[in-house]
Amino acid sequence: EAQVTQNPRYLITVTGKKLTVTCSQNMNHEYMSWYRQDPGLGLRQIYYSMNVEVTDKGDVPEGYKVSRKEKRNFPLILESPSPNQTSLYFCASSLDGYTDTQYFGPGTRLTVL
């Protein structure tokens, strides 16, 4: 089954404790992206990647890192999480950029205390 998976689905952590949210797709997609969703703000793009080793900033990259060492994986790293990073995070992938249909993962709900 074609899908985008994220782990963990739920995470509660404390300020400053490094964490990684994994994202994996099995569709051989070139483009992958991370978004955060906050009430009243909609979805905001954090980072995206056009291909392996190619990443670029979206609207709200501060406090986040990403890497794309393999085509299928695009982890989101929070090196020193803060409470303002409490949010619902979505990973998405598409064949070739956002002009193709993006397939979204189920989301990761992160709470930073």
Place this chain on the structure above:
Amino acid sequence: AQSVTQPDIHITVSEGASLELRCNYSYGATPYLFWYVQSPGQGLQLLLKYFSGDTLVQGIKGFEAEFKRSQSSFNLRKPSVHWSDAAEYFCAVGTTNSGYALNFGKGTSLLVTP
């Protein structure tokens, strides 16, 4: 500044009634336009998209949208709403100037009453 505006935060319609969700954008370049839907507790699903050509585009689940360049709008419509259409709807815009970054509106929450 580039922006995507969905003027209606919440909309309530009766089942069987018609629906129109508004989306306005402010971009200097020719936009790529999308509508996504998010059902409760789910990720987003693409309803339809417009890049060029016929300004009236058909999507899944009986939705359509019309691109009006003069009004900088891309409104989503459905002639008869079903209870299962209750969800959050997002308009999104990308342009060749923005690289491969996609900007979403803040969303419109649709409630369908019996």
